[in-house]
Amino acid sequence: MPGFEPDMGGEEIIAPLPRVTLQAFCETREVADAMQTVAADRRMDKVQARIQMGGPAAAVEAFRGAPTPNVIVLETVTEPSALIANLEALAESCDPGTKVVVIGHVNDIQLYRELIRRGVSDYLVAPFGILDLLRTLSELYAASGSAALGRTVAVVGAKGGVGASTVAHNVAWAIARNLDASTVIADLDIAFGTAGLDFNQDPPQGIADAVFAPERLDANMLDRLLSRCSDNLSLLAAPAMLDRTVDLGEDAFELLFDLLRGSVPCIVLDVPHLWTGWAKRALIGADEVAIVAAPELASLRNAKNLVDLLRAARPNDSMPRMILNQVGLPKRPEIDAGEFAKAIGIEVMSSIPFDAQLFGTAANNGQMIAEIQSGGKVAEAFVQIATVLTGRGEQKRGKRSLLEPLVAKLIRRKV
The missing domain is CATH 3.40.50.300 (P-loop containing nucleotide triphosphate hydrolases)
Known part of the structure; x- marks a missing residue:
């Protein structure tokens, strides 16, 4: 699965997710397969996950008369204006406390800032590592300022x-x-x-x-x-x-x-x-x-x-x-x-x-x-x-962001 290989080793600890519900709406088979891999990870044992195709438009239809899960993951391959329109429609039926993660295919800092302004929790650019998505989902529930996990x-x-x-x-x-x-x-x-x-x-x-x-x-x-x-x-x-x-x-x-x-x-x-x-x-x-x-x-x-x-x-x-x-x-x-x-x-x-x-x-x-x-x-x-x-004997691997354009680094660091 090119671009979505499992990440091995390293010193970082990713916290298991709490008992929540998650639905993902994907538009490409590669991202759908990556979501399936993430859902099967040990850190997602308590999560009730459902992955389907259709992207943001399918999410809008799915939740018109149904309660939303704790986490919604949306993959988009459309123009930013279409994504914003779908998010506005989704917001009308979104339950309070629902967290939204958007997966896009373009490094666009202006789009990222607009999504954050509208309450989106994070924006990931495909292709990404499996642990990148796991880390993003885990951080949705990490207490601000909490101590690092043992x-x-x-x-x-x-x-x-x-x-x-x-x-x-x-x-x-x-x-x-x-x-x-x-x-x-x-x-x-x-x-x-x-x-x-x-x-x-x-x-x-x-x-x-x-x-x-x-x-x-x-x-x-x-x-x-x-x-x-x-x-x-x-x-x-x-x-x-x-x-x-x-x-x-x-x-x-x-x-x-x-x-x-x-x-x-x-x-x-x-x-x-x-x-x-x-x-x-x-x-x-x-x-x-x-x-x-x-x-x-x-x-x-x-x-x-x-x-x-x-x-x-x-x-x-x-x-x-x-x-x-x-x-x-x-x-x-x-x-x-x-x-x-x-x-x-x-x-x-x-x-x-x-x-x-x-x-x-x-x-x-x-x-x-x-x-x-x-x-x-x-x-x-x-x-x-x-x-x-303890991870102290392994050489730290170079972070992928060092090889990415500046805009990608800004997106991951939420600048």
């Missing part, structure tokens, strides 16, 4: 026992300590989580209090539930008790994640090796996903299944990151990192060597690897992983 990093094991929780905890430590970013690690394994043990913490409250009493959860309660591990690192610990079963709904963590994203720059989700609705949703909804595997066959099979699913469910996001752990376990036949990467279709970001003494000592002491062996290869590996997962 980046969520989900870490999951390809199978049980591969050390995914250990990797998650040490990566969170590296983000907080080495990258100087305020970080929260959320242990989602309510029954058997080990984050409290690994950080030598035994808080009286934690993630279970947030999940099992969502009606009480707000920013103040969340702050009370967090246990401080260091200046920049806080823990949302699991109780690791079997006093009740953990049969959670698919959206059980949704409010918690929203509050965390609005309060801290980085959130590391320690996702247990389960396949439930909420676990799948946590992975698909994260800004970055790291899969931890051992260099053996079962891990390879499961990792490939996860990669294939996430590739399909997150077409506009970066690929999952692959981490091989426990590499070099004595007497175990292992799959070479290159062969592992070839089989699953993505590169291995990092290979962490097996060191029973080092990891065992850290676990027993409730310390991180960097506290036991600062400056060692394993500690440096966690810093490297943290750098990539």
Whole structure:
């Protein structure tokens, strides 16, 4: 689809849209296909979207006697005067609060100013990237002057026992300590989580209090539930008790994640090796996903299944990151990192060597690897992983606006 390719990677965080309705009226198949791609994105999960052809004239007819949705997207290929006439007709039946986004094919600053004067929320010039449209729709509901959203990093094991929780905890430590970013690690394994043990913490409250009493959860309660591990690192610990079963709904963590994203720059989700609705949703909804595997066959099979699913469910996001752990376990036949990467279709970001003494000592002491062996290869590996997962290790791509005419830059910047 020329001109509408998915955008990959980058440091920008685009907020998910709230529960709203959206109707798009397109005039070209390319823009209609782009709208369909946007509607299927993970950030549009709560949006009830409908895409149809006909452009502004069809929108005027559709809403003569029907209520308007929260968002209307109009593509126009006509003269500006015809577009203005259709907008005037549409305004007569538009409900208060309805937001309108216009997609045009001409860089015209005068038209842009006229549209904004008439209450249009934004004007996009085709062709554009998928994330350009997602960003525009997201910004319709971003509070003016609100703090930037935190980046969520989900870490999951390809199978049980591969050390995914250990990797998650040490990566969170590296983000907080080495990258100087305020970080929260959320242990989602309510029954058997080990984050409290690994950080030598035994808080009286934690993630279970947030999940099992969502009606009480707000920013103040969340702050009370967090246990401080260091200046920049806080823990949302699991109780690791079997006093009740953990049969959670698919959206059980949704409010918690929203509050965390609005309060801290980085959130590391320690996702247990389960396949439930909420676990799948946590992975698909994260800004970055790291899969931890051992260099053996079962891990390879499961990792490939996860990669294939996430590739399909997150077409506009970066690929999952692959981490091989426990590499070099004595007497175990292992799959070479290159062969592992070839089989699953993505590169291995990092290979962490097996060191029973080092990891065992850290676990027993409730310390991180960097506290036991600062400056060692394993500690440096966690810093490297943290750098990539937070977007600080990737070169910033040049913005498309630098290559566009001045008028296009003015339109995107709303000058």
